[in-house]
Amino acid sequence: MDKSIFQPYEDEIRALEEEIWLLTEKYKDIRQESISFSDEDILQSTSFQRETQEETNGQESLSELKAQLESLEADLPSLMKFTGFHFTSHSKKTLERTRNRTVEKHRLSGKCHSLSFQLEFQLLEVQDNEKVSTVVSDLSIIMESGEDSNVSKFVSSTEECGDVVTFFRSLSTYAEWFEHRRRTFLHFKAKYPDIVTLPEGLGGDFIILRSPKVSGFELVIVWKIHLNEEGTTIPVLDLLPKVPEQVLENSMTSVENIPGSFRSALRLFGIEVSIENLIKVLRSEK
Amino acid sequence: AQERQEQLQEREKFLKSRIQELRQRRDALREKVRQAVSELGNLGIASEPDPREVLEWKIQKCRELLRLFRLTGISGKLSPHGISLSLHTSFEGSLLDSFHLELQERGDSGRFWLCRHSVPPFIPLERLARELLPRNPRQFLGILCRHLNTFVGRREQLRKLQEEFPDSVQVLSQNSLCNFLSFRYRIPAESSGEFQEFRAQLRYRDPTGTRPDDVTAVTGDGVAVPEHSELLRRLPLHRALRQIHDTTAGTTTTG
Numbered sequence: 001m002d003k004s005i006f007q008p009y010e011d012e013i014r015a016l017e018e019e020i021w022l023l024t025e026k027y028k029d030i031r032q033e034s035i036s037f038s039d040e041d042i043l044q045s046t047s048f049q050r051e052t053q054e055e056t057n058g059q060e061s062l063s064e065l066k067a068q069l070e071s072l073e074a075d076l077p078s079l080m081k082f083t084g085f086h087f088t089s090h091s092k093k094t095l096e097r098t099r100n101r102t103v104e105k106h107r108l109s110g111k112c113h114s115l116s117f118q119l120e121f122q123l124l125e126v127q128d129n130e131k132v133s134t135v136v137s138d139l140s141i142i143m144e145s146g147e148d149s150n151v152s153k154f155v156s157s158t159e160e161c162g163d164v165v166t167f168f169r170s171l172s173t174y175a176e177w178f179e180h181r182r183r184t185f186l187h188f189k190a191k192y193p194d195i196v197t198l199p200e201g202l203g204g205d206f207i208i209l210r211s212p213k214v215s216g217f218e219l220v221i222v223w224k225i226h227l228n229e230e231g232t233t234i235p236v237l238d239l240l241p242k243v244p245e246q247v248l249e250n251s252m253t254s255v256e257n258i259p260g261s262f263r264s265a266l267r268l269f270g271i272e273v274s275i276e277n278l279i280k281v282l283r284s285e286k
Numbered sequence: 287a288q289e290r291q292e293q294l295q296e297r298e299k300f301l302k303s304r305i306q307e308l309r310q311r312r313d314a315l316r317e318k319v320r321q322a323v324s325e326l327g328n329l330g331i332a333s334e335p336d337p338r339e340v341l342e343w344k345i346q347k348c349r350e351l352l353r354l355f356r357l358t359g360i361s362g363k364l365s366p367h368g369i370s371l372s373l374h375t376s377f378e379g380s381l382l383d384s385f386h387l388e389l390q391e392r393g394d395s396g397r398f399w400l401c402r403h404s405v406p407p408f409i410p411l412e413r414l415a416r417e418l419l420p421r422n423p424r425q426f427l428g429i430l431c432r433h434l435n436t437f438v439g440r441r442e443q444l445r446k447l448q449e450e451f452p453d454s455v456q457v458l459s460q461n462s463l464c465n466f467l468s469f470r471y472r473i474p475a476e477s478s479g480e481f482q483e484f485r486a487q488l489r490y491r492d493p494t495g496t497r498p499d500d501v502t503a504v505t506g507d508g509v510a511v512p513e514h515s516e517l518l519r520r521l522p523l524h525r526a527l528r529q530i531h532d533t534t535a536g537t538t539t540t541g
Contacts, residue, residue, distance in 0.1 A: 005294070009301040016308035023315040030322045031339075032346050065341040072348035075363040079352070082369060083360050084424060087351055108354060134381040136357070162379025168358040169435070173428050230496065 022097070029094040084172060084179075086111045100127045112168075113175040114182075114203075118142040121164060136162040143171075153229045170231030177225045177233050181205075184272060192279055209275075211282045216244035219258070219278055223271075237266060239278075356381065359431050367391060368398065373431055375438035378522075382438050389423065398423050408463045409433050410493075432494040439496060440464040446524040455527065458485075465490035471527060473534045482534070484511065486518060 060068075080086050087110040096103040102125045109118045122138040139162045141155050158167045182202050189196045197208045205224050211217035220240040227233055239262040243255050258278075265274035355361035362371035368390035375382045388401040397420045405411045411430065418426035441464045447455055451471070458468045467488045472481040483506040488498040503514035513533070517526040 006297065006301060009298075009305060012305055013301070013308060016305065016312055020308065020312050020315060023312065023319055027315065027319050027322055030319065032343060034322070034325070062338060062341065065338070065345065069341060069345050069348065072345060072352065076348055076351060078364050078369065079355055079362055082362075082423070083355070083358060083427075085355070085358050087354065090347075090351060090354065092350065106354075134356075136376075136379045136381075139379075163376060164357045164379075165359045165374060165376040165381070166435070169428065169431055172358070172424075176424060176428070 025097055029097065033091070033093055084113050084175065085168070101125070112171050113179045115171065115175045115178065116144045117171065119164070121162070136164045138162075139164055141167060148227065150229060151227050154227055154231050157229060158231070166231055170227065170233070174225070174227050174233045177235055181223055181225065184275070187272070188275060188279070195279055195282060209279055209282055214244070214247055216242070217247055218242040219282065221275065237271065359435070360427060368401075371427070373427070373434055375435045377439045377442040382442060385434055397421065405430075405434070406462070409437065429494070436494050436496055437463060440490065443523040447527060450524050451527055463493070465493060473531060475534070484514065486514070488518060
């Protein structure tokens with residue numbers, strides 16, 4: 001009927017509208033990704049005292065945008081605090097964008113508690129009706145504390161299958177253990193400053209308990225944190241007594257028992273209680 | 287008929303002018319994009335930034351960072367009395383199911399309580415929440431994420447197995463948690479073109495384990511096939527079966 005006469009016009013209109021949408025998105029991407037405002041720029045221009053007339057023309061007003069930003073800026077630090085992940089820098093480049101499909105290249109650095117990481121990866125998002133599928137590929141990870149060969153094995157196997165979520169989850173647990181150790185050492189150092197020494201500081205992996213009564217009698221607790229190939233964190237604690245000769249002569253058996261009973265205590269009562277018990281024993285040594 | 291003719295002419299005029307308008311807009315945008323691309327080489331921007339542009343840029347940046355949190359496995363946002371979290375699972379680079387939790391903080395105690403959630407019932411959520419949530423929310427989330435991720439991973443392996451071998455694999459039984467599984471599979475024998483039938487049974491005893499603990503693979507007559515059970519123990523299901531095919535049937539891979 002009428003429709004067929006005007007079909008070519010309507011087709012061209014649809015094609016133009018589509019191209020306009022794509023160009024608008026591409027422009028936004030380019031501006032977003034190439035601009036980086038310096039802190040002074042940001043401070044200068046967000047002086048809202050300056051704004052007099054706001055042209056709305058269908059867009060949100062500046063105060064609406066400001067409210068949006070405030071809400072987002074409140075979410076971000078809470079999430080970082082809750083999860084322990086702090087992103088320190090991020091850059092993104094859109095490689096491909098169509099109606100249904102986006103390919104982006106990301107570079108992301110940050111810390112999980114005290115452990116730093118740097119990632120580069122490609123992100124593919126495909127929209128299929130209501131469902132959006134996201135696939136990570138070309139993953140490359142640099143982690144501090146890569147001296148441990150198991151850490152690098154874990155990192156390589158994660159890079160191979162692009163499993164960035166497993167990487168972050170494993171990193172989170174690994175970093176939490178470092179934090180836990182740090183806090184535990186700090187707690188005991190503060191509570192018993194005369195007995196506890198940390199030759200390698202709070203970040204080291206051992207703590208020395210010195211007997212206040214018997215000189216030369218020390219208990220060295222070694223607390224290592226390993227990450228295995230599958231990304232599981234394995235803490236390993238051990239006790240090395242340093243015993244002067246006379247003490248050995250007098251009470252050989254009880255000294256020999258200390259590491260064993262420490263290990264049992266660890267299993268039953270956990271780390272803090274076991275260390276607390278050792279300190280009590282040292283204090284009451286005759 | 288006259289009126290009809292006029293109507294058609296009106297419509298045509300309208301469409302033509304619309305096309306004209308759109309073409310102009312399109313050309314203007316093309317120029318804008320071309321200019322933006324050429325400016326890419328320059329450092330920063332010469333002119334003083336427009337407050338609106340800075341705001342929009344910052345908003346966009348925040349949104350991107352919040353979206354990136356999905357890749358860490360946990361994303362979310364503040365809610366009136368607590369926090370609303372999404373736990374994301376993945377398998378071999380693809381993001382899969384997300385599960386939601388709402389945690390509330392009672393007063394200023396710093397302790398959290400579980401409110402609503404969308405975690406399936408065969409995940410021991412209540413027990414984990416009871417044991418860990420009040421004093422150690424991060425550990426609670428970490429362990430919960432592991433349960434969810436390994437569950438979704440096992441389910442995805444099974445799906446990929448069936449997708450890749452629709453005719454040669456038949457699932458006999460599986461449970462909702464996907465940690466107990468038995469299936470039949472057949473491999474074409476090298477020369478004869480006939481099929482060899484096998485049966486496999488897998489059990490994952492650790493709910494947070496990615497690899498099965500007990501694997502048995504037997505022929506139709508009940509004879510154990512240690513090479514198969516070894517592969518099924520070591521590799522994800524679909525890859526294990528791919529290798530079984532390759533080694534048994536020569537190089538007849540599906541490509």
